[in-house]
Amino acid sequence: MDSLTEENYIKSIYALSQATGEVFVSELAKKLNVKQPSVNSMMKRLASKKVVSYAPYKGIRLTEKGKKEALSIIRRHRLAELFLVKVMELGWEEVHDIAEQLEHVDSKRFYSRMDEMLNFPKFDPHGEPIPDSNGKIHTQKRTSLSELVEGLTAIIAAVGEDEKSFLDHLNAKGLQIGDAVTLKKREPFDGSVTLQHKSKKEILLTHQVAERIWVE
Amino acid sequence: MDSLTEENYIKSIYALSQATGEVFVSELAKKLNVKQPSVNSMMKRLASKKVVSYAPYKGIRLTEKGKKEALSIIRRHRLAELFLVKVMELGWEEVHDIAEQLEHVDSKRFYSRMDEMLNFPKFDPHGEPIPDSNGKIHTQKRTSLSELVEGLTAIIAAVGEDEKSFLDHLNAKGLQIGDAVTLKKREPFDGSVTLQHKSKKEILLTHQVAERIWVE
DNA sequence: TTAATTTGTTAGAACAGTCTAACTTTTTAA
DNA sequence: TTAAAAAGTTAGACTGTTCTAACAAATTAA
Numbered sequence: 001m002d003s004l005t006e007e008n009y010i011k012s013i014y015a016l017s018q019a020t021g022e023v024f025v026s027e028l029a030k031k032l033n034v035k036q037p038s039v040n041s042m043m044k045r046l047a048s049k050k051v052v053s054y055a056p057y058k059g060i061r062l063t064e065k066g067k068k069e070a071l072s073i074i075r076r077h078r079l080a081e082l083f084l085v086k087v088m089e090l091g092w093e094e095v096h097d098i099a100e101q102l103e104h105v106d107s108k109r110f111y112s113r114m115d116e117m118l119n120f121p122k123f124d125p126h127g128e129p130i131p132d133s134n135g136k137i138h139t140q141k142r143t144s145l146s147e148l149v150e151g152l153t154a155i156i157a158a159v160g161e162d163e164k165s166f167l168d169h170l171n172a173k174g175l176q177i178g179d180a181v182t183l184k185k186r187e188p189f190d191g192s193v194t195l196q197h198k199s200k201k202e203i204l205l206t207h208q209v210a211e212r213i214w215v216e
Numbered sequence: 217m218d219s220l221t222e223e224n225y226i227k228s229i230y231a232l233s234q235a236t237g238e239v240f241v242s243e244l245a246k247k248l249n250v251k252q253p254s255v256n257s258m259m260k261r262l263a264s265k266k267v268v269s270y271a272p273y274k275g276i277r278l279t280e281k282g283k284k285e286a287l288s289i290i291r292r293h294r295l296a297e298l299f300l301v302k303v304m305e306l307g308w309e310e311v312h313d314i315a316e317q318l319e320h321v322d323s324k325r326f327y328s329r330m331d332e333m334l335n336f337p338k339f340d341p342h343g344e345p346i347p348d349s350n351g352k353i354h355t356q357k358r359t360s361l362s363e364l365v366e367g368l369t370a371i372i373a374a375v376g377e378d379e380k381s382f383l384d385h386l387n388a389k390g391l392q393i394g395d396a397v398t399l400k401k402r403e404p405f406d407g408s409v410t411l412q413h414k415s416k417k418e419i420l421l422t423h424q425v426a427e428r429i430w431v432e
Numbered sequence: 433t434t435a436a437t438t439t440g441t442t443a444g445a446a447c448a449g450t451c452t453a454a455c456t457t458t459t460t461a462a
Numbered sequence: 463t464t465a466a467a468a469a470g471t472t473a474g475a476c477t478g479t480t481c482t483a484a485c486a487a488a489t490t491a492a
Contacts, residue, residue, distance in 0.1 A: 098323045105317045
């Protein structure tokens, strides 16, 4: 078993390696708010536990074992976030810090019940995929309205936010889940988008709103 | 702020002092599964933090500050247990270990939402009172199965003990919180009781067990 | 290509929390 | 009332996690 601290290192290494594949000591130190020697000594420990492969002056890389552990932590974090938003109705901006603590709870049952209650969700409230209990990630990335190609038509599949004010806003714009929309134009300046709706009406959404709407 | 370890010491001191008022180093060491010198050095620390009053060879006693902290931890533990049972529908015998972890989560919002969702409960699933957010405890008499009048039917509201072996025992007998039971007979000789259960089965409990079950 | 900068390392200290071994004080019982 | 047992303490060590100071390697820019 890993300590809480080790889990945080593993999670951060995974997150940073998503972009680059390899992680630098300095990056990790910055992310975790510790100094480089702390990272250095932790890498020695994690290497001896075979969760990272690490040689002096070479980058840090998770082993297969390490990746598995990272995915398990990420699963717990994302399930917790979704649970806090959907079941406990907390604001999506306030759940991160709580999920950061809940992710370290050691109890298979706790998480399997969350999973059940949320009906085995594939994505967290931010649209990030939730690994399943075997560490498998549903890789088909979700597309948000803010990244849809101009001219294409898509169906609104979900919104990444359940807040009443947000849903009210969409309602006021005349948008519903299941509606087909065509992306007429995206403003390069502020990322706002103009949609053609089935109702023939044109709808303007800010980037902030568009990026929280998932389409298929 | 207290560390997780400090919180566990404070909680245990409170629990042990409920009976006697004063706690011995050896008691506490046993309860926390550590050796006496560990308790000794922790007492020095907690004394310097003014959460216990402690002088060599004298007993350990929580200060007002310490009591307040203990009640806050106990509140979090009991809210968590009730939440796990009522909202997450976990078995009452499996929630203790999870609550033991959740009680250390640092987030007012998390607990105030639990409290709201549970409609500001006064007792946890074991019938223990839940301190309110100011540390006030609602004391109110409860009836145990061992004092229920013969022939009456009641609903199992709570059990007064957290031990897994006890909860397992009840489970094995087929008893759950919320079950209706009718008291068929109480043996004057040993105080054991025979219950008629909703499942039509008759269940025999010893006095020792019956007095730890609260009914409504 | 050398010098400056960035990045990474080692050595050594500190703190939290634990332990064992040895000792002291208090309590209990012969 | 004194000897044995129980309870409590101190000293010193160890692990996990962090730090600062000093040095070494790699990268970047002059």
